[in-house]
Amino acid sequence: MLEEFADALWGLEVGEISAPVKVGEDYHLIHLLAIQATEVEPFEVHAAELAEELTAARRGEARRQALAQAEATVGAVFHPQALAPDAPADALLYRVRERIKSGGDVGRWRENLSLEEIERYNDAESRQRYFREEYERELLVEYARLVGLDKRPGLVVRRRALRQLRLAEAFMAPLIEARAAAAPAPEGTLRNHHEEHRGSFITPLKVGLEQIHVSWSGLSGDSEEVRIAAAAERAGQITAKLAEGAAPRDFSETAGVVVSRRPLQEFDQLPAILRELLSPDLQYSPLPVLEAAPGALYGPVRAGEYFLIVRLAEVQPARAMDFEECRAAVEADYRRSLEPALLKYELDARLSAAGFRFLVPLPGPA
Structure with missing residues (x-):
């Protein structure tokens, strides 16, 4: 199942069931979207089959071929980011991801900002607002992609390393706490x-x-x-x-x-x-x-x-x-x-x- 705070951080798409699946040394979050009742198999079966297919493959082209094969065999629909996790949707979202991967280090955070952005987001409150706004934007972009994918029943797989989710909490914890208090x-x-x-x-x-x-x-x-x-x-x-x-x-x-x-x-x-x-x-x-x-x-x-x-x-x-x-x-x-x-x-x-x-x-x- 999802980590305790992961749903607060990333949100759950409507009509979705999520669970982490270990693939080699990585974890993937596998999402079920709007599956037709007549076509539903036990989620654990899908997850196990995907994990077996992906673990057996090497990284790179072999992994992409395994993903394509899993799509054909278990009816999965893969998020584009799962096939090319290092290809940014655009430069801005890529920089947000890189800052999250840094674990909240302010120095590295500043290195990825322009001088104008440093002046604009120089205090803690502004940084929190900035990350909240950019994460909302990122989620909207990803959800827009999913809207085009969920026309057919199946799975959507997105790479969301549990470690990355933990690191992201350094920025998002104040927002989560505020939401909990409200x-x-x-x-x-x-x-x-x-x-x-x-x-x-x-x-x-x-x-x-x-x-x-x-x-x-x-x-x-x-x-x-x-x-x-x-x-x-x-x-x-x-x-x-x-x-x-x-x-x-x-x-x-x-x-x-x-x-x-x-x-x-x-x-x-x-x-x-x-x-x-x-x-x-x-x-x-x-x-x-x-x-x-x-x-x-x-x-x-x-x-x-x-x-x-x-x-x-x-x-x-x-x-x-x-x-x-x-x-x-x-x-x-x-x-x-x-x-x-x-x-x-x-x-x-x-x-x-x-x-x-x-x-x-x-x-x-x-």
Whole structure:
């Protein structure tokens, strides 16, 4: 799944499911976009096939050929940046990427700026505004490309090294914190969960009818890649032990592991709220993505021919509801459409009152 802060940094395209897949020593984020219900295979199968194809290939031309072969065999659609990761969309976006790769070093940041830009963005507040504006622009450019690609069902693969996402947090953390402070916190939400575990590698694991978060906050290693690999390996070990009957709390004392149980009671509010606002006479495509407060679980929900990602605030175990049952209820409600008069204000207000809010702007009528 995505790192805890990655969705706040890059955003989630509408109707998308994302997961990191290890390819050799690299990590790729693989995105499912608007897959037709009749053509959907288990996401893990797609991910495993892609990882196997790409790992077997060398870099350069062989890797590009493997990507093309994967597109033919598993129905993938590849983002152009995945085929040519070093080819900038334009000089400005390339310079933004290079500054992010620098890990926030001000000296290197200045080297990439003109004298005019240095004068314009010389203080911390201006730099934050600059990076926010350029990232918004970059996301819009990338989303525009995806709009042209998602006409056919399948996958979009973009290279997003987890290390690069961590380095980018040096600039984006203040913005993320400001957004978290502004978001309404439902009763029982751990508002500071994101700040406490900033930079951790977060792994959601399913345990029976519940999900837990495992935060790898104290892993040691010579490099970020080593720590990520260690986290992935340990996640597999914990998953196996949980399957054998171990309790999540058994791992709480393990070095570098923080296990937090997150039952899903808050999710049961969503179907009733949406039911009041649904109209069977209108069709919208794609469906909106909902987000709850930082530190929440998230889960993919099939809505007709689409997927959406719903983030779930932390809730009390006494009111926990079976996750699959909740998911089915939401899917049933989302087979209908949202009334346009309520899209901008009433829907957003009612969802916010329940601890949810939209991650991306609501789409207009198809």
